[in-house]
Amino acid sequence: xxxxxxxxxxxxxxxxxxxxxxxxxxxxxxxxxxxxxxxxxxxxxxxxxxxxxxxxxxxxxxxxxxxxxxxxxxxxxxxxxxxxxxxxxxxxxxxxxxxxxxxxxxxxxxxxxxxxxxxxxxxxxxxxxxxxxxxxxxxxxxxxxxxxxxxxxxxxxx
Amino acid sequence: xxxxxxxxxxxxxxxxxxxxxxxxxxxxxxxxxxxxxxxxxxxxxxxxxxxxxxxxxxxxxxxxxxxxxxxxxxxxxxxxxxxxxxxxxxxxxxxxxxxxxxxxxxxxxxxxxxxxxxxxxxxxxxxxxxxxxxxxxxxxxxxxxxxxxxxxxxxxxxxxxxxxxxxx
Numbered sequence: 460x461x462x463x464x465x466x467x468x469x470x471x472x473x474x475x476x477x478x479x480x481x482x483x484x485x486x487x488x489x490x491x492x493x494x495x496x497x498x499x500x501x502x503x504x505x506x507x508x509x510x511x512x513x514x515x516x517x518x519x520x521x522x523x524x525x526x527x528x529x530x531x532x533x534x535x536x537x538x539x540x541x542x543x544x545x546x547x548x549x550x551x552x553x554x555x556x557x558x559x560x561x562x563x564x565x566x567x568x569x570x571x572x573x574x575x576x577x578x579x580x581x582x583x584x585x586x587x588x589x590x591x592x593x594x595x596x597x598x599x600x601x602x603x604x605x606x607x608x609x610x611x612x613x614x615x616x617x
Numbered sequence: 618x619x620x621x622x623x624x625x626x627x628x629x630x631x632x633x634x635x636x637x638x639x640x641x642x643x644x645x646x647x648x649x650x651x652x653x654x655x656x657x658x659x660x661x662x663x664x665x666x667x668x669x670x671x672x673x674x675x676x677x678x679x680x681x682x683x684x685x686x687x688x689x690x691x692x693x694x695x696x697x698x699x700x701x702x703x704x705x706x707x708x709x710x711x712x713x714x715x716x717x718x719x720x721x722x723x724x725x726x727x728x729x730x731x732x733x734x735x736x737x738x739x740x741x742x743x744x745x746x747x748x749x750x751x752x753x754x755x756x757x758x759x760x761x762x763x764x765x766x767x768x769x770x771x772x773x774x775x776x777x778x779x780x781x782x783x784x785x
Contacts (some may be wrong), residue, residue, distance in 0.1 A: 467701035471688055479684035482654065489657055490676040547665030547679075554658045569778035 507604045524581040525571030543577040569597035631768030647690025653683035661763045663730030694774020707760030714753040
């Protein structure tokens with residue numbers, strides 16, 4: 460009897476999982492957990508100088524992968540806050556800025572202080588959600604950017 | 618004294634009170650899932666706050682869990698696949714209770730995101746705490762009761778059983 464119930468439970472859960480993933484695909488506000496066919500996009504590390512050239516060309520979307528607090532205290536002008544952690548907040552921010560991220564402009568990500576693993580994490584999340592072009596990461600993040608003498612904004616960010 | 622005992626025995630066996638509990642639980646779970654099913658991103662933030670799932674699994678849980686809730690709620694209300702639905706709802710309530718208990722122990726206070734009444738404009742304190750934990754444990758016990766019940770009045774399963782008996 461318990462075996463039959465377990466089997467029925469497994470069928471219900473499996474069916475719901477399939478239906479949930481299907482609904483998510485057709486839901487415009489859903490995740491994209493199954494990456495679309497990639498056109499060969501990859502994560503490319505660039506120097507602050509190369510990033511500056513890209514940003515000056517105005518064909519770039521700049522994402523700040525650090526926490527909201529770090530972003531509020533210091534950021535590169537024009538950057539959008541898309542914290543890499545926690546995951547839920549990160550996916551929500553990606554979803555909120557999907558229009559900009561998926562626009563024709565190039566995507567450049569930077570992080571705050573430290574080893575800058577957050578940039579890579581965010582790039583992987585965006586790549587995993589179907590973004591198929593190259594994603595550029597500023598090597599050394601905002602620390603390297605300021606070390607080059609490039610300007611940053613402080614305070615008042617959201 | 619004996620009548621109270623008999624009253625509870627009847628509930629455990631399955632009577633109109635069992636039906637009321639099954640339908641009320643089903644509606645509550647159905648409602649809870651339906652509110653989240655088309656907004657997985659917001660639900661993922663709630664799941665993430667509990668800090669019990671690794672990051673990459675959070676979106677999948679946010680996508681699948683509401684559909685499971687809708688299906689289980691619907692089955693409980695309709696009285697179809699009752700044992701399986703009660704088993705799943707019991708396990709869900711156990712997991713929710715553990716997650717809430719862990720966060721109470723950590724001293725974390727946040728909205729549990731259980732039923733999301735706020736979306737309907739109903740202001741209700743859904744903060745992590747003993748009250749929410751007791752409610753989930755209560756729902757887990759009701760799930761066990763529904764699982765163990767032998768008779769389900771006003772249910773598709775009951776109807777099918779009766780038809781099978783008539784065709785014998």
